[in-house]
Amino acid sequence: MADVQAAAATSSRSGLCGELFHDAFLIPWSPSAPLRVCVGLQLQADSGVRYNRVTLHIHHAASSDTPPSSVQRLYPKGAMVSFPGLSAKDFSNRLVHREPGTFPFLTVKVPSMLQVLSFFPPTVMVTFQSMDSSQLKDQGNYHFRQKNYDGAVQLYGMCIDKLVASGDPAIDAKSLVLAYCNRAQCFLLLGRWIEAYDDCIKALELDPHHGKSSFRLGKALHHMQEYSLACDVLEKTGERNCPENTGGVVAEQLEKSRTFLAQSTLGNYGEFLQKYLTSAESCKAGHNAPECSEYLEPVAIRLTPDGKGRGLFATKDLKAGSLVLVSNAMAMARWKNSKDTFRSLQGDVVTELVQRCMRSKADLQRLDTLPDSSQSKRTDVPSMSLFGPNQAARAGVEPPQGHAIIRDCQLEDVDAERIERIFLTTGYASDGEHRSDLARALIGADLFCGLWLLPSFINHSCFSNLSQIDVGRAAFFHATRDINAGDELTVSYIDAHDSWALYRRQRCSQFGFECHCKRCAVEAAYDEKIKHISSVYTENMVYNSFIDPGAQRFLAGLAPQIEAVIQDASDEEKYIIQTAYIAAYVSYYMEIRSSAGSSILIHEGEVPPPASLARALRFCVPGHYKTICRLRDELYVPLEVSDFCSWIGSDCGQNEQTGLELLRRMEAGTWPWQIRMNKQMAQHGLRN
Numbered sequence: 001m002a003d004v005q006a007a008a009a010t011s012s013r014s015g016l017c018g019e020l021f022h023d024a025f026l027i028p029w030s031p032s033a034p035l036r037v038c039v040g041l042q043l044q045a046d047s048g049v050r051y052n053r054v055t056l057h058i059h060h061a062a063s064s065d066t067p068p069s070s071v072q073r074l075y076p077k078g079a080m081v082s083f084p085g086l087s088a089k090d091f092s093n094r095l096v097h098r099e100p101g102t103f104p105f106l107t108v109k110v111p112s113m114l115q116v117l118s119f120f121p122p123t124v125m126v127t128f129q130s131m132d133s134s135q136l137k138d139q140g141n142y143h144f145r146q147k148n149y150d151g152a153v154q155l156y157g158m159c160i161d162k163l164v165a166s167g168d169p170a171i172d173a174k175s176l177v178l179a180y181c182n183r184a185q186c187f188l189l190l191g192r193w194i195e196a197y198d199d200c201i202k203a204l205e206l207d208p209h210h211g212k213s214s215f216r217l218g219k220a221l222h223h224m225q226e227y228s229l230a231c232d233v234l235e236k237t238g239e240r241n242c243p244e245n246t247g248g249v250v251a252e253q254l255e256k257s258r259t260f261l262a263q264s265t266l267g268n269y270g271e272f273l274q275k276y277l278t279s280a281e282s283c284k285a286g287h288n289a290p291e292c293s294e295y296l297e298p299v300a301i302r303l304t305p306d307g308k309g310r311g312l313f314a315t316k317d318l319k320a321g322s323l324v325l326v327s328n329a330m331a332m333a334r335w336k337n338s339k340d341t342f343r344s345l346q347g348d349v350v351t352e353l354v355q356r357c358m359r360s361k362a363d364l365q366r367l368d369t370l371p372d373s374s375q376s377k378r379t380d381v382p383s384m385s386l387f388g389p390n391q392a393a394r395a396g397v398e399p400p401q402g403h404a405i406i407r408d409c410q411l412e413d414v415d416a417e418r419i420e421r422i423f424l425t426t427g428y429a430s431d432g433e434h435r436s437d438l439a440r441a442l443i444g445a446d447l448f449c450g451l452w453l454l455p456s457f458i459n460h461s462c463f464s465n466l467s468q469i470d471v472g473r474a475a476f477f478h479a480t481r482d483i484n485a486g487d488e489l490t491v492s493y494i495d496a497h498d499s500w501a502l503y504r505r506q507r508c509s510q511f512g513f514e515c516h517c518k519r520c521a522v523e524a525a526y527d528e529k530i531k532h533i534s535s536v537y538t539e540n541m542v543y544n545s546f547i548d549p550g551a552q553r554f555l556a557g558l559a560p561q562i563e564a565v566i567q568d569a570s571d572e573e574k575y576i577i578q579t580a581y582i583a584a585y586v587s588y589y590m591e592i593r594s595s596a597g598s599s600i601l602i603h604e605g606e607v608p609p610p611a612s613l614a615r616a617l618r619f620c621v622p623g624h625y626k627t628i629c630r631l632r633d634e635l636y637v638p639l640e641v642s643d644f645c646s647w648i649g650s651d652c653g654q655n656e657q658t659g660l661e662l663l664r665r666m667e668a669g670t671w672p673w674q675i676r677m678n679k680q681m682a683q684h685g686l687r688n
């Protein structure tokens with residue numbers, strides 16, 4: 001993605017220094033949604049003080065799908081934008097004429113090269129420059145109240161410069177503390193945590209007892225995922241006379257940081273998840289989902305021994321149902337209205353990734369560990385110290401200071417086109433039901449896409465040992481089987497209820513690999529023996545047995561034939577083949593029930609009882625809501641509440657109460673796939 005296109009009038013004089021483009025249009029990056037934001041620009045030569053710098057003055061923002069506030073934040077009206085440090089050669093490399101002609105397009109390949117120099121037009125800047133520190137502070141306060149936080153950052157910065165330059169900062173120490181503290185608040189509101197942290201540290205160096213700076217330092221640390229340091233700071237803040245403590249905000253923040261600390265170190269999410277899963281209010285829309293910390297205590301990245309590149313591995317023994325990993329999306333976008341398309345959502349995600357990398361070198365380093373489409377066989381194993389909460393606290397060091405801000409590392413490192421390739425390779429879109437996403441199944445089809453860092457290292461297996469629940473930005477992974485320390489952790493990238501012959505094999509090849517899991521190996525071994533059955537199965541499945549009773553009868557007839565082929569197989573092999581052709585068994589039992597009293601073509605007893613098929617399904621695809629639905633609704637396996645709860649337990653580590661609540665919703669038919677299925681059946685006159 002990540003192109004910035006600028007259309008410049010042909011009358012513009014070319015070259016770098018002293019060149020002038022007038023009335024150009026800049027269209028910020030988003031190749032996935034190329035025309036999302038347009039900002040009118042005037043390009044102007046710089047004065048020569050900064051030699052190779054082109055300055056762009058933005059006139060106005062226009063024609064955008066994006067909310068005006070986002071456009072203004074990126075390219076505010078009147079702002080001065082530049083490409084710092086470019087040589088003439090760099091400049092022509094990065095700004096490419098797309099369509100030479102009367103209205104040529106220019107493309108900036110690396111949008112992070114674009115820096116906003118000033119949030120105010122030059123005429124206003126002249127006025128500001130003549131103001132004293134107190135007037136600048138007042139202007140900063142005014143723009144803060146107007147919610148122009150970028151502008152306020154600039155004004156407080158000018159105020160700080162004036163105070164420091166005044167010679168004896170001691171005289172103005174109080175004003176300086178206030179200016180740093182105010183700017184820190186702007187940084188917090190802009191999500192620039194490290195800069196907020198830096199400003200609070202500076203304020204506290206001048207006045208170690210400044211309560212507001214201390215509170216904001218705690219908040220910055222919380223957002224930097226340094227929960228234990230945040231708790232230390234906030235505990236001390238509570239003892240100070242902090243004006244923001246009215247209404248208990250310090251105590252509230254401290255409570256939140258303590259909760260996040262327990263979550264991140266102990267995996268203590270029980271109540272959080274239960275509340276989310278059982279309260280219709282809290283989970284109605286993913287947008288409102290509560291925030292939580294990340295948890296990655298039991299996992300590590302290692303090289304796989306079987307050529308899959310890197311993978312995620314367990315560092316300790318984990319019982320089925322236990323929590324393995326919680327990861328917050330690095331960037332994510334949700335379907336908001338009918339105008340949204342998947343491409344536009346993808347464009348938003350990549351834009352967010354680029355912006356995060358521009359703000360934080362740490363984020364850039366983390367993202368850079370992921371493969372893009374041109375690096376499928378990457379073998380470098382990144383250090384776990386790049387990921388996860390409480391890193392500085394663990395290492396006993398100060399948290400990263402300003403050096404993490406991208407302006408101090410190579411801007412060229414933020415290659416937006418590569419970031420888009422990474423997203424397209426490892427991003428996750430909720431486009432179906434193939435993940436065992438219980439929460440989404442319960443709350444409704446919530447369409448979104450995003451990028452999660454550590455989960456991007458999890459390889460695929462059709463015999464996977466993890467299930468996933470998405471709660472807002474957080475992806476929760478639970479063990480669906482007992483896992484030993486050193487085992488590889490896997491998820492299914494596809495619907496693991498498909499058979500190898502029908503879909504699974506092709507779908508894995510679409511991802512660019514062949515799966516060698518034990519299910520695939522057994523199914524491949526039986527491929528020849530079961531060829532005829534398999535082709536009738538595929539034909540009738542594709543024809544949609546569910547809607548056509550004839551197809552259902554064909555499928556039902558296959559179940560005894562499959563049983564004949566696998567009669568001498570081991571239990572595990574039987575389970576695998578039964579699961580692969582489960583629709584035949586389901587049809588068999590449906591046929592027996594629906595044809596009671598009429599001519600029964602098949603006889604009970606030729607295939608295993610439903611409870612045995614339930615064992616097969618739970619052996620191959622445990623911890624998946626679709627498995628449980630299938631057992632209950634299609635195989636008519638009577639599920640005791642306690643069975644149900646223990647099975648749900650392997651999906652989301654929940655207790656009986658939650659299981660009961662989920663069961664009620666299931667009974668009420670409010671699971672989205674049930675609603676869809678009911679509609680489909682009603683359309684065909686099979687159900688009212």
Ligand SMILES: C[S@@+](CC[C@H](N)C(=O)[O-])C[C@H]1O[C@@H](n2cnc3c(N)ncnc32)[C@H](O)[C@@H]1O
Nearest residue numbers: 308309310371376456457458459460513514515
């Ligand atoms: C999301 S990444 C997983 C992490 C990746 N292995 C790495 O080294 O960064 C997905 C890629 O991993 C590889 N992969 C995942 N599951 C695999 C499997 N079962 N067999 C072979 N390759 C697999 C494929 O190259 C796939 O495109």
